[in-house]
Amino acid sequence: MGTNENRPEPQPKPQSLFLRIFRGIDTIRLVMTNLFFIFFLFVLYGLFSMMRSGSDIASSGSVLTVPLSGILIEQPVTEDPFSGMLTDGTDDTVVSDVVRAFRLAAADDTIREAYIDFSLFYGGSLAQASEIAEAVESFRSAGKHVTAFSGTYSQLDLLIASYADEVIMDPMGSVLLSGFDHYEFFYRDFAEKFDIDFNILKTGEFKGAAEAYSRNGMSEELKAQLSGYLFDLRKRYCDIVEGNRDVEPGAVADYINRYPQLLAAAGGNGAEAALKAGWVDALMTDRELWIEKGYTDNLYEAESDDWFYYTDYLASKKRRPAKTKVAVLTVSGPIHNGGYPDGNASVLVPLLDEAADRGDIAALVIRLDSGGGDVYASEEIRRAVERFRGTGRPVVVSMAGTAASGAYWIATAADAIVATPFTVTGSIGVFGLSPSVSRFLKTRIGISVDGVQTDPGAVRQSLFLDSDPRTLEVRQQELNYIYHRFLTLVSESRGLSFAETEKIAEGKVYTGSQALDIGLVDEAGGLTEAVALALKKAEWDGRPYELEYLSRSMSFSEALLSKSGMNFSALTSMRRSLFSDMLLPATGNPAALFHPVDVMEMTPKKGVAF
Numbered sequence: 139m140g141t142n143e144n145r146p147e148p149q150p151k152p153q154s155l156f157l158r159i160f161r162g163i164d165t166i167r168l169v170m171t172n173l174f175f176i177f178f179l180f181v182l183y184g185l186f187s188m189m190r191s192g193s194d195i196a197s198s199g200s201v202l203t204v205p206l207s208g209i210l211i212e213q214p215v216t217e218d219p220f221s222g223m224l225t226d227g228t229d230d231t232v233v234s235d236v237v238r239a240f241r242l243a244a245a246d247d248t249i250r251e252a253y254i255d256f257s258l259f260y261g262g263s264l265a266q267a268s269e270i271a272e273a274v275e276s277f278r279s280a281g282k283h284v285t286a287f288s289g290t291y292s293q294l295d296l297l298i299a300s301y302a303d304e305v306i307m308d309p310m311g312s313v314l315l316s317g318f319d320h321y322e323f324f325y326r327d328f329a330e331k332f333d334i335d336f337n338i339l340k341t342g343e344f345k346g347a348a349e350a351y352s353r354n355g356m357s358e359e360l361k362a363q364l365s366g367y368l369f370d371l372r373k374r375y376c377d378i379v380e381g382n383r384d385v386e387p388g389a390v391a392d393y394i395n396r397y398p399q400l401l402a403a404a405g406g407n408g409a410e411a412a413l414k415a416g417w418v419d420a421l422m423t424d425r426e427l428w429i430e431k432g433y434t435d436n437l438y439e440a441e442s443d444d445w446f447y448y449t450d451y452l453a454s455k456k457r458r459p460a461k462t463k464v465a466v467l468t469v470s471g472p473i474h475n476g477g478y479p480d481g482n483a484s485v486l487v488p489l490l491d492e493a494a495d496r497g498d499i500a501a502l503v504i505r506l507d508s509g510g511g512d513v514y515a516s517e518e519i520r521r522a523v524e525r526f527r528g529t530g531r532p533v534v535v536s537m538a539g540t541a542a543s544g545a546y547w548i549a550t551a552a553d554a555i556v557a558t559p560f561t562v563t564g565s566i567g568v569f570g571l572s573p574s575v576s577r578f579l580k581t582r583i584g585i586s587v588d589g590v591q592t593d594p595g596a597v598r599q600s601l602f603l604d605s606d607p608r609t610l611e612v613r614q615q616e617l618n619y620i621y622h623r624f625l626t627l628v629s630e631s632r633g634l635s636f637a638e639t640e641k642i643a644e645g646k647v648y649t650g651s652q653a654l655d656i657g658l659v660d661e662a663g664g665l666t667e668a669v670a671l672a673l674k675k676a677e678w679d680g681r682p683y684e685l686e687y688l689s690r691s692m693s694f695s696e697a698l699l700s701k702s703g704m705n706f707s708a709l710t711s712m713r714r715s716l717f718s719d720m721l722l723p724a725t726g727n728p729a730a731l732f733h734p735v736d737v738m739e740m741t742p743k744k745g746v747a748f
Contacts, residue, residue, distance in 0.1 A: 212470055274302065459684065502526055507539055566644070
């Protein structure tokens, strides 16, 4: 009988082409099914969260809990379902949500007090903080108690917290006050060291960005002009905080300038120094505070059944969709064309045109939080605002932290402008760069550029050619035209003579209160006041209305850039400022950038580590 020992192993039959294609399609089907299932889980989670929020209706004797977190933003970012996977767990705080929660709760008998926690708060603009502060004051004016808590209070935190009845701080904390400043980088030596010709073009004597490329430090004239708005901010801040905390006038300046001595007198204990100065009322941990206030009887219990987070409270107060709508469009960050959605004219203009075509929008509020940007992008947005006004409906601008230069260019198309006293605005002027790295290439790397052209007298547009006086002359003429156009827009929209406008222009920067005094702003206030003014101009009949934020969903790639900290609009603005001669045609507007003014104050938290 034979054996099977030497018999070869059977070989698998080769798969047919049809079978391989079928199995490939089946694999793709399984992957798509799983992706759809994951998406379905996200949707279910969102629906569950909405149902839960809607059911958390405040009961009698509730505490409105407001944990400020992240940074202050103007409106929630609309992302695709998968962008939520990129979050770091700390949500930013929408200013209008906090303001609305406090104002609703002020008239709500079911809310007896409020608790504000700054522990995870990282900053924003003074103008945004002042809007929240005024909402806290309206809550207190209704006879309701407010308690503020933080591990460490920054200058921005203290502005809001000073409106509370009690300001509590962790025993390991401190109050960090620093005053107000304005610093910039200067690149003249850098340019000389690397043989780079910036070729600065500007209009307006005080357009500070131009100095950054022509000097090693700020001119005394510009320092004097900037000091005007900084000291106005400082005075208003001190008046509010010192008045609310019932301390002697000048206490803020004394604390800032004598902090080393005050800290030494407290044995290096920043919390004790702040307590002695009167900035806080007591030192205790958050758990100790919760027990004392009756929120909990357990040191390890993080929440109280009596607490209702302001986001849940707002969800419980949602009304049925109203027939009357006030559209709000936010313009934030550098104004540009293309790239990241914030401040992107190619995104904002279609939103404005769609709003103009809708019959359910009674008025438009433009929320500006930008220091300027590209000229053409600013003009595109301004024209779109004009088209909306052409439908016979009012437009009101609400200025947030900054609404300067290109942002003010947009504001000239509105019926009225509202700004907080802490807003930074103005900077009516234009500047541009026509850089050349020809010397750098030749002297540092040994690369020369040479060639022929059909028309030697043509205006040349290359980063790599020597500076051309004809090109600079053409660019300056174009800049002069844009500046004249800017002055004309301001003069006509504000009812000022051209001569009066020239005096307040020149790139000068103002606070909101200063701008109100010289006629660049119509009323003092925040978004709430701007909406009220828009409704008044729309002859509102008093029936319920709702705010609708005009926005476009952020794509997954844009969300990825956002979460990674890469501000595409800033990169776009930088690209245009450095390579504009190479990118823009001679027949178009020059690479004239409005000078942005950055007054974002980031909250410094205690950074000592073991």
